[in-house]
Amino acid sequence: MSFFPDVLEVKYEGPESRNPLAFKHYNPEEVVAGKKLKDLLRFSVCYWHTFRGTGGDPFGPGTMVRPWDDGSESVDNALKRVDVAFEFFQKLGVDYYCFHDRDVSPEGSSLRETNHNLDKIVARLKENQESTGIKLLWGTANLFSNPRYMHGAATSCNADAFAFAAAQVKKAIEVTLELGGENYVFWGGREGYQNLYNTDMKRELDHLASFMHMANDYAKNIGFKGQFLFEPKPKEPTKHQYDFDVAACVNFLRQYGLTDMVKMNIETNHATLAGHSMYHEMEYARIQDMLGSIDANTGDLLLGWDTDQFPTDIYLTTQCMLVILDQGGLAPGGINFDAKVRRESFEPIDLFHAHIGGMDAFARGAKIAAKIREDGVLTDFVKDRYSSYDSGIGAEIESGKASFETLEKYMLEKGDITPNKSGRQEYLENVINMYV
Ligand code: XUL
Ligand code: CO
Numbered sequence: 360m361s362f363f364p365d366v367l368e369v370k371y372e373g374p375e376s377r378n379p380l381a382f383k384h385y386n387p388e389e390v391v392a393g394k395k396l397k398d399l400l401r402f403s404v405c406y407w408h409t410f411r412g413t414g415g416d417p418f419g420p421g422t423m424v425r426p427w428d429d430g431s432e433s434v435d436n437a438l439k440r441v442d443v444a445f446e447f448f449q450k451l452g453v454d455y456y457c458f459h460d461r462d463v464s465p466e467g468s469s470l471r472e473t474n475h476n477l478d479k480i481v482a483r484l485k486e487n488q489e490s491t492g493i494k495l496l497w498g499t500a501n502l503f504s505n506p507r508y509m510h511g512a513a514t515s516c517n518a519d520a521f522a523f524a525a526a527q528v529k530k531a532i533e534v535t536l537e538l539g540g541e542n543y544v545f546w547g548g549r550e551g552y553q554n555l556y557n558t559d560m561k562r563e564l565d566h567l568a569s570f571m572h573m574a575n576d577y578a579k580n581i582g583f584k585g586q587f588l589f590e591p592k593p594k595e596p597t598k599h600q601y602d603f604d605v606a607a608c609v610n611f612l613r614q615y616g617l618t619d620m621v622k623m624n625i626e627t628n629h630a631t632l633a634g635h636s637m638y639h640e641m642e643y644a645r646i647q648d649m650l651g652s653i654d655a656n657t658g659d660l661l662l663g664w665d666t667d668q669f670p671t672d673i674y675l676t677t678q679c680m681l682v683i684l685d686q687g688g689l690a691p692g693g694i695n696f697d698a699k700v701r702r703e704s705f706e707p708i709d710l711f712h713a714h715i716g717g718m719d720a721f722a723r724g725a726k727i728a729a730k731i732r733e734d735g736v737l738t739d740f741v742k743d744r745y746s747s748y749d750s751g752i753g754a755e756i757e758s759g760k761a762s763f764e765t766l767e768k769y770m771l772e773k774g775d776i777t778p779n780k781s782g783r784q785e786y787l788e789n790v791i792n793m794y795v
Contacts, residue, residue, distance in 0.1 A: 362427045362443045366450050366711055380711060385722035387452060392684050392729040399683070400721055401693030403455035403496040405654075407462040408667065408699035409710055410444050415702075422705045432465040434476050438483050445487040451714050455496035457544070457695050460531045461504060470523070474530050481534045488538060496542060496693045497588065497624075497652070498535030500527045503548030503596065513570035514550045514563035514601065521566060528574055536583045541691040542652060543578070544624050545571070546590035551597030567601060568615035575620045586691050588624035588651045591640070593633035595665050604633040605643045622651030626697055627675070628658035628665050638678035645686050652692025653679065655717060669698040669713045673795055676724025677731075684728055694721055727794050736790050740783070747777065 371389075372381035387397035413421025427443045429436050441463070448456055464480040467473040488494060502512035502524045510516050512524035535543050550567055552558040575587065589612070593603045602608050605623055612618045623644040630640040637653075644650040657670045670676060683689055696717050700709045731737060747753045752769050755761040770776075 362446050363450060363707060363711075365708060368449075369451050369711065369715060380715065382715060382719055382722070384719040384726070391725050392732070394688060396722055396725060397454060398690075399688055399725060400718075401455060401496070401689060402453045402718055402721075403457050403693050403695035404444075404448055404451065404453050404714065405695055405697050406444060406456060406458035408697065409447070410440050411462050412699045414700075414705060422702050423700075424705050425707065434465060434479055437464055437476075437480050441480060441483045441487060445491055445493060447710065448493045449491050451711065451718075453493070453714070453718075455494050455693055455695070457495070457497045457499070459499050459501040460527065460534070461501035466505065470526055477530065477534060481537060485538055495535065495538045495540040496695055497544045497585075498531055498538065498540045499544040499546065500524075500531035501548070502527065502550075508549050511549045511551070511563070511597075513567045514552075516559075521570065525570065525573060528570075529577055532574065532578050532583055533581065535585065536578075536581060540585055541693075542586045542588050542624075543574075543583070544588045544590055544652075545574075545621075546624075547592060547600050547602040549596055550602065551594075551600035553598050564601060564611065568611070568617065571615070571617050571621070575617075586651055587621045588692070589621050590624040590626060590629070590654065591633070592626065592629040592665075595632070604630070604635060605640045605647075605649070609644075609647055609649060618649075622649045622692070624652045624654060624692070624695075625650070626654035627656050627670065627679075628667055629654075631658045632663075632665060636678070637675060638682065641679060641682040645682050650682070650686055650689070650692075652689055653683075653694055654697035655679070655694045655721065656696065656698035667697060667699045668701075669696065669717045671716050671720050673720060673723055673727065674791075676720045677727045677791070677795060678724075680721070680724040680728035681731065681737075684725075684732055731791070731794050737787070740787065744780070744782075 366380055370381055371386040372378055372383065374383045376383055385396060387395065389396050391399060412423060414423045415421040427439055444456065460477055463484065464477040467476050502508055507520055507523060508515065510520065513521055515521055532543055552560065552563070578587070589602060589608050591602045591604050591608045592600050594600055601611065605625065608623060609618070612621055625637065625640045625644060627637040630637045633640075641650055641653070655670050656667045657672060657675060659666045659668065696714060698713065698717065700713045704713070748757050752761065752766070755765070
């Protein structure tokens with residue numbers, strides 16, 4: 360039985376194609392910067408938006424038409440959804456997917472029953488993975504929807520909420536291992552606060568760090584070799600999220616001795632909510648050797664919340680790919696579409712249009728970035744811009760030989776600095792436009 364009878368297999372047809380259900384730029388076998396595009400991009404579909412998103416908003420209920428879904432929180436409905444999801448992944452031609460425990464499997468009346476439900480779903484996920492070759496990029500636990508987490512999970516003032524979250528993450532790591540997941544994600548959820556009047560921030564941060572250490576110890580104990588990923592987000596649901604941006608996360612990880620075990624999963628719309636560009640956040644993580652994976656989406660300049668739209672802007676994808684190519688790829692991370700179709704795009708076919716657009720935008724970005732790097736237009740400029748540090752006084756500064764005394768002596772003799780050169784920002788923007 361087919362759940363998407365109108366779609367066969369989405370294929371690459373090239374830039375001239377006008378077939379809306381074909382790729383114009385994403386040819387999985389094409390080699391770009393020494394890698395097949397499918398291995399460079401490692402696309403993943405997220406379960407939560409794509410199979411659980413209803414289109415509901417604060418002003419009205421869901422709009423999505425999903426004929427396979429009976430709307431119930433039953434195990435049977437969840438099992439059916441797994442088959443739908445794998446038909447979608449396969450027809451779209453992605454190699455990976457991601458999920459939260461609660462997206463795939465309903466919560467029961469006790470933790471025991473909840474875990475039992477998850478086991479049934481995981482068995483079905485595994486069967487589908489084996490029959491299709493589609494793999495799990497990462498697993499995670501939903502520690503934010505259930506009201507028990509109203510004050511947070513690892514940072515809750517209620518120790519029982521911490522304990523429940525620990526049990527939930529223990530199980531989520533176990534099933535991620537069982538499914539061969541290549542990463543495990545920690546997004547803060549409600550780990551943050553609304554008001555310091557009622558908050559012991561120091562204690563909450565200490566608890567979060569203990570939680571991460573326990574997760575890491577347990578993962579090691581059971582032989583989980585995947586990468587742990589931290590996902591920064593500055594606000595939503597709380598006003599002050601502890602994982603504000605990459606810099607705040609790196610600081611937290613360093614303070615609590617967690618840098619060896621965790622890298623970053625960076626999401627575009629979270630970067631922009633933090634007042635950064637995705638380009639900045641990715642590069643900041645890369646230079647710390649902490650760029651693990653990305654959640655590809657985009658926000659809306661006119662709206663100040665996490666709209667999670669599909670990325671179609673070629674400048675954005677080019678910038679992401681410049682950083683990804685600089686680090687030689689993302690593996691074992693990937694490009695996960697943490698994005699949802701608009702409330703008005705309610706038909707199943709819209710899920711295909713959305714992902715095809717995102718995949719094509721990244722494939723184009725990859726080709727443009729590879730050419731920019733091949734021609735060295737940015738790297739040569741940047742190298743030259745800092746060339747005063749390659750010899751003479753600059754080399755002394757970089758090698759640690761200089762001191763305030765030697766630098767003062769040098770400047771007293773020289774009198775004033777060698778004249779500055781233009782940063783040529785507009786010229787470089789024009790150069791990028793020659794490639795896009
Ligand atoms: C929330 C968000 C999450 C994480 C996984 O904004 O991005 O879905 O990606 O918990
Ligand atoms: Co995300």
